[in-house]
Amino acid sequence: MAYVRAYVTIVVEDAQRKLHGLVGALGVPIVGPSITGTMYRTQASVAAGAKATLYTTDNLADFDLLVVTSTAAGVFVELTTDPDNSVGDEVFTVELAANVPLILGSKRSYANYTADFGGGTIDAIQRVRVKNTGTTAATVELVAVT
Secondary structure, three states: OEEEEOOOOOEEEOOOOEEEOOEOHHHOEOOOOEEEEOEEEEEEEEOOOOEEEEEEOOOOOOOOEEEEEEOOOOEEEEEEEOOOOOOOOEEEEEEEOOOOOEEEOOOEEEEEEEHHHOEEEEEEEEEEEEEEOOOOOEEEEEEEEO
16 A cells, blocks of 8 residues: 655746745635555656557556656657447547646546537546657656555
8 A cells, every 4th residue: 555645836927926836716725635545656768759558457456646747748648448448438648748747636537428528438547558759768657546
């Protein structure tokens, strides 16, 4: 078992003032929950043009927290719900900025999704892969906790 406490701090500066913290409505800081559970962590060196699978349910049955980071820009994360297509797989991709984490606080995602939330089945993200579209190798790290 691993004890994990996840939090994010964002500092915004402009000419008039400096704001600290990730702030929601009424200026109240947003603080995520603490999670006690099993942790899966992996790191991969992904060459330019290469792909790597970082997470499947073989590594950890599911997750309550997922963090993916890359040392280089141009790395895309592919999140797949229902990859065996038992309901209808859905794939989502997003590009990582260098050294800026992608953080998910839930594994829940729609499978067999219909646009505008017209239909689908709530399932779970079951595979995470990356592709490096950049020109240099990137070190990519994934941490999942359940």
